[in-house]
Amino acid sequence: LLPHRKAFFAWLHCLFVCAQARFSYLHMKYLFFSWLAVFVGSWVVYVEYSSYTELCRGHECKNSICDKFQKGVIDGSACNSLCEKDTLYLGKCLSAKPSNQVRHNKLEPRKESASFNRPTKGTSMEKFKEMVFSHLKAKVGDQANLADLVTLVLGVADSNKDGQISLSEAHSAWALLQLNEFLLSIVLQDREHTPRLLGFCGDLYVMEKVPYVPLYGVSLPWMVELWIPASLRRSINQWAAPSWPRKAKIAIGLFELVEDLFHGTFGSFLMCDVSTAGFGYTERHDIKVVDARRIVPEVAFQEVMRERRCEEDSDCMYGRDCLTSCDLTKHRCTTEATQPNLAKVCSTLKDYLLYGAPSDIKDELEKQLYACIALKGASEQMEMEHSLILNNLKTLLWKKISHTKDS
Structure with a gap:
């Protein structure tokens, strides 16, 4: 019986050692993948946070716009609310794309602010009207009712509705005219398919909020x-x-x-x-x-x-x-x-x-x-x-x- 007993205990010892080794392997594997998940998760959070903090700087965007407004470089129907009354604010950033920073009801179209150097000082109203006409002609083509579109644009540019367009208002209107989405909002302003334009200040403009986005489906991370x-x-x-x-x-x-x-x-x-x-x-x-x-x-x-x-x-x-x-x-x-x-x-x-x-x-x-x-x-x-x-x-x-x- 002694040899059999020795064999039995040897088998038990081997089983214990193998189980311990297996447990150690699984333990190390679990630790490795846990560490990897934490590392990847931390990296993703860091990248997302970095891009968010770099691009979605609402206070910096506001300071830049309001500084130009207070210096008389730009003007618009939303400037007082944004810069003086503080009744308009830049809320949660909904996009971290540099070309299109979207916030609640507001859109800041470029990471870099427009230079607002056109039209130049001394430009007459008639000359500005010609600038707008030429720009729109290049965009939508030469058509019989182009003058009507110019009238619509100038009506939006006159933000205080005093019948005159100041140089600061013209700076804002010209910067906004470079954007397809702003032009489309004017072209379709009498239709129901675009959000209502609520105001603008410089090249930042405020649109009516659309409650359900996207068209269908659920937005997931x-x-x-x-x-x-x-x-x-x-x-x-x-x-x-x-x-x-x-x-x-x-x-x-x-x-x-x-x-x-x-x-x-x-x-x-x-x-x-x-x-x-x-x-x-x-x-x-x-x-x-x-x-x-x-x-x-x-x-x-x-x-x-x-x-x-x-x-x-x-x-x-x-x-x-x-x-x-x-x-x-x-x-x-x-x-x-x-x-x-x-x-x-x-x-x-x-x-x-x-x-x-x-x-x-x-x-x-x-x-x-x-x-x-x-x-x-x-x-x-x-x-x-x-x-x-x-x-x-x-x-x-x-x-x-x-x-x-x-x-």
């Missing part, structure tokens, strides 16, 4: 986004969306925006980023544009693309959604966008609208949406097809919700 499967993300977006009749009303508003931009009162505009983050809606489910930086005048877009060199079609991309083709004989981009605005909007709305759609219109709705997505910008009959599909979609949705309270 980017680290969470990395770990969520696409199928789960779609399910979350659909779960968080309004009821189908309300989605239909939101979609109709977006289609109406397309109409306003396509051969509108002051020329055509191209939607070069039709992501859901660029749109929101109100309590009444009316669509609102919340980021119009990539909604650009077609004339200005064509001028930019005409000068761009290329080796392949992908070199001719502007923003996220405006693509032209590359002319390989000249190695220059062509100026015609391959897709019209409507096709991009339908692509964005397809899953949103089809999910939960009433069974009696779902097949027809799907058919119309796919026909819409297939629209091409260079087609000879594009304008007629564009109008036909747009009307069909609006009519189909409106007939289904016109009798409900959501309409």
